[in-house]
Amino acid sequence: MNELTLLQDLKARGLIAQMTSEEELENHLNESSVTLYCGFDPTADSLHIGSLVPLLTLKRFQQYGHKPLALVGGSTGLIGDPSFKAQERKLNDDETVASWVNKLKEQVSLFIDFDCGTHSAEVVNNLDWTRGLDVLTFLRDVGKHFSVNQMIAKESVKQRIDRDGDGISFTEFTYMILQSFDFQQLNKSHHCTLQIGGSDQWGNITGGTELTRRMNGNRAYGLTLPLVTKSDGTKFGKTETGTIWLSAAKTSPYAFYQFWLQVADADAYQFLKYFTFLSVVEIDQIEADDKERQGRPEGQGVLAREVTKLVHGEDGLVAAQRITAALFSGDLSDLSADDFEQLKQDGLPSSSLVLQGMSDKPLTSLLAEADMGNGKQIKDALQRNAVTVNGVAKGLEDNFKSAEVFAESEGIYNAYFLVKLGKKKHHLFYYSA
């Protein structure tokens, strides 16, 4: 990585969507340690993998000696960013947003270094400088610098303005000004001269560079990262079962690991460039090797290992791999009772069985209650012999035989039942001692 400049590396990874005056920015970054920021709005109690790209990019800047600021949007989160959103968003109340802000702060802190001298990272909250701001001051000092003509010309709000059926409220329209104000404030307080963000943020970022120039008389830069897309056109980071969150409480390390393992071939190498710190040369080598080889490629495996380690640490990765090995090797016989307990701890979905009333509860209900799907899906799977209990296929005729299927004597160590639905869904049922 040392032979390339930062921008060259980012470019090679395909991580640059747009930037303000490339040449000047390149010089700026080479001349000195630059303070840069990226904002994360609290729209939930955890970030999801969509935020991983900017987060890791902050880290990349830091590795090159620059100082990253992670801005948590305590105030902007109250407003809602309209950029490229089809619809007006619901407002969350301020206590909720405040609690989310705290969670995001912790999460963001996992990725950047807070103790490395002059380029140590910092977390800032824009509520700190907007809370006390009164409307008139804001309108006179900040609002004056914005031309509504220019604002409505921005691509990011255009579809909302042109669109029949959905419009944009003044509140959301103002979002851009708030974000620009953030940049200007950070420029003043931290000498921050660069803002990075997703490509949907371009309009908001250039708003900030201009406001900084006008109010502070300083040159400021912007750089946007590409939107992560999948080759099949579906949305990245979301499965029908849910978003892939960074929080282990919301998406277990195991599920997280599986997500990356299941990435399509066509996306695996690009994702390695986006989401890992492996050099582009190494990644190209992996890709070339996979092309040579017959059968299953390595790319997804490397990706899953690297990203899981980044987000959940070595322990999270080990746990995820342990579960994966147990479930997909198909061989449960060499697992000890302790191993089963460990799998539960590691995040394999599990639930305890209650003997009482089991005889009149069909498998469909039992499995549905364990969140393995709804009744119809489970029935469908039973019909196709796609449900196995400890490796034994069950059919529709077993639907009313829950008590037999889950008889204690049938369980491994008289306690554990590993139920598999289809190829990939697993659930551990157990009798507590």
Place this chain on the structure above:
RNA sequence: GGUGAGGUUCCCGAGUGGCUAAAGGGAUCAGACUGUAAAUCUGACGCGCGAGCUUCGGUGGUUCGAAUCCACCCCUCACCA
């Protein structure tokens, strides 16, 4: 404030009195094929093992019968003032 257009099952979008749990597409899930890929084909897709139960912005009403008709209300958007 006026005028017009709308609010259908996860999404898009048909549906104007019974044949409609509601066309079609997308997404999703399962099976075959595979590599825990992709593509393709098959099935499921409001809830329920089932009898059956609950839906079409809300509330009332007309009717043997309403997503479809009527009244009022709520919400969204556009244009005008």
